[in-house]
Amino acid sequence: MTSEIMTVPPAAIFIVGALLIPLFKGKLRQAYLLLIAVAAILDVYFMQDGVYWLHPFMEYELVLGRVDLLSKCFAYVFTIAALAMTFYALRVTEAGEHIAAFLYIGSALGVVFAGDLITVFVFWEVMAWASVLLIWYRRTKASVDAGFRYILVHVVGGVLLLGGIILYMQESGGSIAFDAFDYASPATILILLGFIINAAVPPLHAWLPDAYPEATITGAVFMTAFTTKTAVYVLARGFAGFTIDGFAILMWLGAIMAIYGVIYAILENNIRRLLAYHIVSQVGYMVCGIGIAASAASMTGTSIISQTAIDGTAAHAFCHILYKGLLFMSAGAIIYMTGKSKLTELGGLYKVMPLTMILYMIAAFSISGVPLFNGFTSKSLIIHSAEMAGNAPIFLMLEIAAVGTFLSVGLKLPYFAFFGKDAGIQAKDPPTNMLIGMGIAAFLCILLGVYPSLLYNILPYPAAIADYAPYAAGHVIGSLQLLLFTYAGFLVLKKKLQPENTISLDTDWFYRKGGVIFMWVVNNPLARGTQWTIDATLAVKDFAVWFSKNPIEALGIITDKVCLGVLSISEGATASGKGAKATLDSRMREYPGEPVRRDPIGVSVLLGTIFLFAYLVIYVVAPHLTVYSMIGLFMVAVIAGIGLRVREMMRGVEG
């Protein structure tokens, strides 16, 4: 039945759709935006597995439609999230912001369905440039600066990726196929670096908590979904078997990442930055899942653990986009309605924004893995794969991150923003369109928590997890114990965990402070050095011009200047010295004066004599003298000349 329905690349729907946005205004534009988002969902639904939409490009073939369970799973959540987020962003009047968002979504979908590395790279770059506009549209100094840092990091990532792709094309004899890279080589490591910059793996993660909190209210919501999750997709596609001599580097990076984000979130005061650090943490679970798959594949070769881990990664990416989008929508609603973004300035909001509070708590319970919410069903798959692999350290690290997640997102943020000390803020719940967007996300968070099979059936390897029951009694009770006792711990430590009005230095310190040092080097030593060479060259030119106007007079002036200097040093200020100086000044004023033509014959004879004398010195005397003695003789002659002239000046003889 579905075979009869023509589908087009979903990327094209958003990208072409974006270009037509300026044609519509007001309500019509709102309807148009929603229509595009719905069309994309239907398009993905009707897409058939296979490889199609091939385009020749030079001697290569670009693949715009590599459709299988993995790419479809990501495309589903991308398009669904796009719909919810478009609802949320409907009130944005700026056409440019909608265009940027749609280009961004479209290129993310382009990456997901790309079957070759060139297509991946092109969409990768479009994604970076479209998303930076979502930061700049905030139009504050902080957002402009953060946007520049953001785009610089992503340009570096893009260059690494391109370098890796070119090396890979050489390595593989001209293949640009985007398949699994299971071995470490310069090419695959460069590609991996390009990917993990976008996945925000520490220490390359600082762009994320730096830039997302400075984006526009709606822009930040879009950004939470696509950049990091396309990176997770390409890692799952390309590096699910990647080990360096059997060492599954992504597994450890992911687990460290999960805890790293949690620690910084505890210190954060800005609500969106706190949540941004939890993107780092949650993406850590997914990166870890990919690493578990790689580790299991290299050690035992059994596919069931790897497949479970990849399923867990895809499921967690799916759920994460929904609840993280909802968290950012709620935080955005707080900022939009109150104008405040710091926990130290918020408090008691449950009285004025009750719906926002409820929707926020749904997302917070989801991310914390509370049973009946979607995080519970997806996070546990990754942790379960760590159990299956028998990897206790990874299991414990992920559990630590789970505790930290509930502590910050589930307890600290809502306590200090919605409850706690009443800051007496006058506000109300956000407009309906925002609530609808949040409602869609909240509905799906609960739906997938209650009916996990809806999600499990569209995962890449549904057979591998057919037996897995997230709601096994032991698992539910264990999770409840973990969460309840975390809550108890929070109540004990409430005073200590009070938000503080500070910022926390992260690895962006190196390029933010390094940038200041770099600019100093450019502005001072480098710029001054350049200026000096220019000045020196110009001075030489000016002197040559001046000198050539009347060389004899010029030579006389220079000689007299030197002699005057000698005179003033040896005799101090004398009457004759002053007279000589006055004469010299008048000569300089009159310079170049009349060119000397008084005695042309005499001058020619003199010059001839000088040249002949020079020949004599060079050909007859010089071979018998050393360089030093020649320099010595020359110095003696010069000093003698100066001495004679100085004596003349002292006598008051004019030049």
Place this chain on the structure above:
Amino acid sequence: MWFLERWLENKKTVKKLVYVLYASLIISCLLGFAIHLAPPAEPVAHDEHAAPAEHDEHGEHAEHAPFAFEQIPIFSAIFGFIVCALLGLGAKAYGHNVVMKEEDYYDK
């Protein structure tokens, strides 16, 4: 949401809520013990799957806690509380001593 407001502003209800928390802490631990002492899940579910032996093995694998520490009935409770305390205090100590700066740090 006025009812919630009146409810939460009342000192008595807050006190009651704390008791509810204590009770749920205890119940969750008791349930942990109950699960631990209960006989293992009946193997009926497995009979439905006429799957090869390897498949079965993995199915069973999934139901048993593979790590020794998970055999402790209230492992998650202890773990949650201790990790919560260590994370909270550790992160704040790290923050105060190393990374936390005034907000205009980068503008200087």
